[in-house]
Amino acid sequence: MRHVLVFAKTPYSKTPYDQWLAGTGIEPVILTTTEFAPGYAHLPLVHAFDDYDTNQLVEKTALRLAREHVVEAVFARAEADVVRAAQLRQLLGLPGQHTASALAFRDKVVMKDHLAGGAVEVPEYRLLDSAYTAVEFVAEHGYPVVIKPVSESGSLGARVIRDEGDLDAYLARPWRGTSQIETFVEGRMYHVDGLVVDGEVVFVHPFQYVNDCLSFRDDDWVGCLPLSPRDASYDRLVKAVGSVLDELPTPPHTAFHAELWITPDDRIVFCEIASRTGGGMISAMVRHAFGIDLDKEWLYAECGLPSTLGEPGYRPAGCLNIPPSTGVLEHLPTGGEPDCVREVSYTGRIGQEFHGGVKSGLYLAGYVVDGDTEDEVAANMQAVAAWYAAEVRWRPADREENAR
Structure with a gap:
């Protein structure tokens, strides 16, 4: 064996x-x-x-x-x-992937060091090694700026610093690990997911976010759905990610999950990339939309097994990740979902206490939703989020629970 x-x-x-x-x-x-x-x-x-x-x-x-x-x-x-x-x-x-490659896909400063000056624009950035660096960076580039951990995912620990009060609040309680500071990019964020086998990109597709990656901060849901190949941004995003993969020490076999902005003046700006499948319900959405299980195909490639990847089909499908609220969960909807729902995932239990959203990929309720067009999928996602909000029930935590 x-x-x-x-x-x-x-x-x-x-x-x-x-x-x-x-x-x-x-x-x-x-x-x-x-x-x-x-x-x-x-x-x-x-x-x-x-x-x-x-x-x-x-x-x-x-x-x-x-x-x-x-x-x-x-x-x-x-x-x-x-x-x-x-x-x-x-x-x-x-x-497979060795340490230098892993760090280039994991550490946001190492990552940007590889990409700075390349084919895809990168925000101004710096390793945040002290408060002095933060003050100097703001003096050079102005507000707003973004401070985020170098090695976390799902926007965990990310802070948008818009003024001196925000900076003081951050410096009073900084992130516990290593962080970086970068210029804030105004624009709409997209993610591009795909699979590399034997050094070749065998699947790639861009997706647009519904709401945004920081929606969990307001206990609001974040979703995504495939970008139509007819969309004017489709080929540009695919080309940009191809350039990023070429400039990084990309392993011979890997899934990837990249995030990029398109700015109001139509520039593509790099945010980050990971050598893994996307979090939340993204892999499930890809499976329903394209008939491809990225994790399974990636495992097969790592094990030297022949691919089962056929010609991808396509049916519009999206996913939404709904974070917990603050309080004790009393009721989850466990049936009667709208007809457009194709897959459901719950990660909590009745009686469990939550303290709001933690990161964009962590959810209490996750759904894959389909429709006949991308616009219909987007409308169905809104409808499912509204249905969930009407069905779920919370109660405040009592003092004994808070003490524990």
Whole structure:
């Protein structure tokens, strides 16, 4: 039996690795979170960890298991696992993304260092190593600016600094890790998702955001839907991401999720790119819209298995991620969705206390919605969000719950 080591920071329902690998002669060795472990419990080689993102026993155990089972490949689809997986491959001499590539797709300063002066415009930026740097950067470029962690995803920790009061508030309680500061870009944000196999882009498509990446800050939903190939921005966005992939140390096999702005004066400006599939319900939306499971195809490429990728079809479909509100969840709608809903995912339980949105890719309720046209999908997304808001129920947390 051959083995692949999988860093599995996703529920089994989203990534049934054993089902994907059935009949291939390859068995997955799973490292996952304590939360997701029950879903993988039927598999023989599963190891679960508390504090998964920061627990370094994950790496220690991964190294032991990789040697014990003589794994042929390492697979990781979550942002938290990109660098640890790359380091393990490099240590063991396994094919795939190694450390320098992982850092270029993970660290926003390293990323922009690769891209600055290239084919795609990049905002002015600087590593935020002290408050002095922030003051000097604002003096040079003016307000507004954006401060964000160099290695987080889903807009976690990102702050738009519009004036001196905003800057003082940030400096009084700065992000706990390393951050960067960059000029604010006015414009509409798009994301471009795709798959690279054997060094070639075998699938790519741009998507437009409905609301924006920071909607979760107001406990509002964020959604996205495919851009029509007839849209004037379609080819420009695809070309821009191709240039970015050419200028970065892109691994031979990877999914990618890029974000770019189109400004009011019609410039394309780079935001960031990750060597993974998009968060939230993006992979599910791609599967419904194009008939492609990006995670499965990426796994097959890493394992050296022949692709099952056919000629992509297309049916307009979008997704929306709805964050939790603040309070205790009393009721989730568990049926009776509008007819346009094709897939549903809930991540919370009744009686659980929440404190609002955390990041754009983390949701309490996720939906994939379809329609006959992109405009109809957009309208259906609004209708599903309204239906959910009318059905979900919350109550304030009592003092004992808050104390805990």
